[in-house]
Amino acid sequence: MIKIENITKSFGDKLVLSEVSGVFEKGKPNLIIGASGTGKSVLLKCIVGLIKPDRGQTFYDGRDFYDSDRTTKTEIRREMGMLFQGGALFDSKTVEQNVRFPLDVLTQMSRSEKADRVNFCLKRVGLENVNSKMPSEISGGMKKRVGIARAIVNNPNYLFCDEPNSGLDPQTSILIDELIQDISEDLDITTIVVTHDMNSVMGIGERIMFIYKGKNVWVGTNKDITHSGVKELDDFVFANKVMNSLRNK
């Protein structure tokens, strides 16, 4: 479980996040949603420690991340896996080397154990026979899947996904969403997904936090989202023509 308390972050005079608090449970994807520029990705980067917030705290299963020493921070980070918006695969390494990378650097596993684990993870994300390909030789959807394989290869307790569907076609988006949901349930890990894709929200949004202008405005599920009574959320949800037509029916 990840708990955040009063996360506040400004860049210069611009207040990006204001007193954002919440709890992200394990076993299901936790979605952070909101329009572009509302601070979702900044919040995610504050949670994983890539950006230090001006105020606030993050607790990983009770362990305070920001106030802990370097060793504890490193230990917590080694329990994390993250899928970045663009995949963030290492250009100079093959798909296999990318997925194997955390094992090479962070574990003492033997060569065959690593190979088995890499092949298992690639199979888990539906990729086979791509081990020797370079990131530049595979599609955007495949890059995301390789990114997920790399994120889960070291058995993380926490999985973070920054806009996993951006730039993907609807069918591939659904596959990625289902993959994230399955992995969260199977591995029983805490997963946080930042997205503005309503298909994802309706598909896997069993726990949703809606961010508006840097504030946590609403928390609920995809079942409640269409009748939240929050104007800002309604504007976001029904901006989608399909959702709007469903509302009018």
Next chain:
Amino acid sequence: MFLGSLFTNRETFKTYYKLILDECISIGLGSLFLVALVSTFMGAVTTVQTAYNMVSDFIPDYVISQVVREMIVLELAPTIIAVIYAGKVGSSMAGGLGTMRITEQIDALEVMGINSISYLVLPKIIASIMMYPLLVIIAGVCGMLGGYLAGTLTGIITPTDYVYGLRSSYNEFTVIFALIKSVVFAFLVASISSYKGYYTQGGALEVGVSTTQAVTTSVIAVLIADYLLAQLLLAK
């Protein structure tokens, strides 16, 4: 702070061993052709121009190769090659790290709990310090060989005079001085270029800006260090 981060929270020696080896190959072998080519022509041109300026018949011919030796060992091999090194290796380091930064590859390392500065920059600095002095030695040899070819093939100087000039009044401290300079220059180019690349912000345009800044700043730092070292180690 940047340099301090190189040594905190490091990975195992085994991890760095392979990275350093890869960087050595990239820096050393990758620069070998350019360094050899430039230094050979520098030596050739230095020989021709020195001979052109020797207007007195009272100065023996072997002085030409003495001058070539001193110029190459003291200045051309370590310093001018450092400028070329900054352009080739420094820009590559800054561009590579800058691209890794804007494509979130550095963030990916950090999230894995890896000290990205130490993992990415330390091998580059160590490899640079190991390989650049070797490149300078090769540049020195190629420079003198270039001078020999230019001098003897055009009849400026006989082979015997050229070799005699190289060997006469030889002061081994000039070579030590050149190697000291090469270590300092290697460190400056690698650390400045890595710093500029690592802290790139923005997109592809900013990677280009970082690369240009890396080369410019490295060259200025090399020239300042060149003067300071000369003042410190050679001034009487």
